[in-house]
Amino acid sequence: MPNREARNAVDLDDLYRDVILDHYRQPRNRGALESASIAAEGFNPSCGDEIQLSILLEDETVSALRFGGSGCSISQSSASMLTEALAGRSLADARELSGHVQDMLTDDGFDLDQVDLGDLEALSGVARFPVRIKCGLLAWKVLDQALARAAGEEPREYDDIPTRITSN
């Protein structure tokens, strides 16, 4: 059994991976797209984290994304990584990826080896900090809302993370 202090250090390193801290300090694609096809926002009422996403869709493809908002390193880096990971993906592909990331954060049985999530794998450690999972999920819930609308579906309501479409 590893000594307790060492185990703790590993725990925090799991959460604050270099990739996450890098995206927090130097967020990618921060701002808003004036030409956005769709924009959505969400917030976490229990802690005040906010994310806005604006998305440009061209021929069923996510061609550009920007994010805005404020909050902790997990919520903001998750959004920053989202914008990098999704650019250039088809709508269907983007929604599938979002499902994988959310499963990774919430499903104990999720197998990291089954899907290639690239840098997004850095978020896997968040699952071990139950009170921080919502921080990691926020941007993805906002994305779901936006992409559901883009696909002509009725967006889902999340009781604990209110999201809404702000323009489309």
Next chain:
Amino acid sequence: MTTAALDIAAIRADFPILSREVRGRPLVYLDNAATTQKPRQVIEALTHYYSNTNANIHRGLHTLAEEATAAYEATRSKTAEFIGAAHPQEIVFTRNTTESLNLLAYTLGARLRPDDEIILSALEHHSNLVPWQLLAQRSGAKLRFIELTEDGEFDLDQARSLFNPRTRIVSVAHMSNVLGAIAPVADLVEFARAVDATVILDAAQSAPHMPVDVGALGVDFAAFSAHKMLGPTGVGVLWGKRELLADLDPFLGGGEMISVVNREESTWAALPHKFEAGTPNIADVIAFSAALDYLSAVGMQTVRDHDYALTAYAMERLSTIEGMEIYGPPGPERRGAVVAFNYADIHAHDIATILDSGGVAVRAGHHCAQPLMRVLQVPATARASFYLYNRESEIDALVDGLREAGSRFGLSV
């Protein structure tokens, strides 16, 4: 100032939870403004009640009911004595401070007319804001707000200017749960008396941490919670001047609060039972008695002195960290044992997570005071809050944890 007046080791030995570990480190519990830990005397009072006395009160004619009623009413008397109330009938047990304040908003509020005014402050906890917002919506009354100075204290000149003949109620936090600032109660009472307004004190943070004498303060009502002062959760206190409480209509209807019930109408029980509908939280009220005994034995001035010394030490240590912003009054003189802060660009939630990994429990977020966060222009703060069992070494642990956070986020520490 030293903390020699308190035998901290002996006090800590009374709190079983303080010997547990969190993530492999000794628990450093610095979230006392949210709730305090319980001494074994309170825990034992609770189990003793359920093991020996459990019965419903005020009705039964058997021995257990008689004993339970006596213990419940003895807590009422003890609570009255603890805050300098003129009579035990002035003490109403509720679920928490929030319910006490809602009781007042409903009962006092029934008399308000459109354009009557209610004065609150910019730093109120949601529990002393939202009930008045609901009342304003029902009655058409207007909310007015006392603004804060740069130091996070009430701006007295601006406060004075708010009082006018339409002012019916002024309700403020005696001690801020974020800034620690202690309200200038005497001034507010003076302003209120001049216009015949009712003064309500949200004493949730002050009653646990300093001597509170409602008679000397000169207010009309005060509300606080047992769980923030070593007692169990689920017990709130509403104190009101007897003649004012007697004049109010009931809040909740049901058993216990009636005198004669007919099909179409009823008459009300005498104070304080008029405001205690249904079976109350008997066990927790009775256990609260042990908490009051504990605090009385230590002495509330001693608690205040200990808080003062810890707050001074914490502010001094924290201010040595570059990039640390501490909110509220600059020194411990006019503040309670609450230190809210932000550290450079590290979000308060990240600070709380990193501190927790070292066993240090603090609160992070808006502290149920979102309008105050907007005044401070921050989305959230971290908050360390102390009580009689905390020691300077625990503040050192806090500072060590903050340095760890700084180094993780690439700050020079």
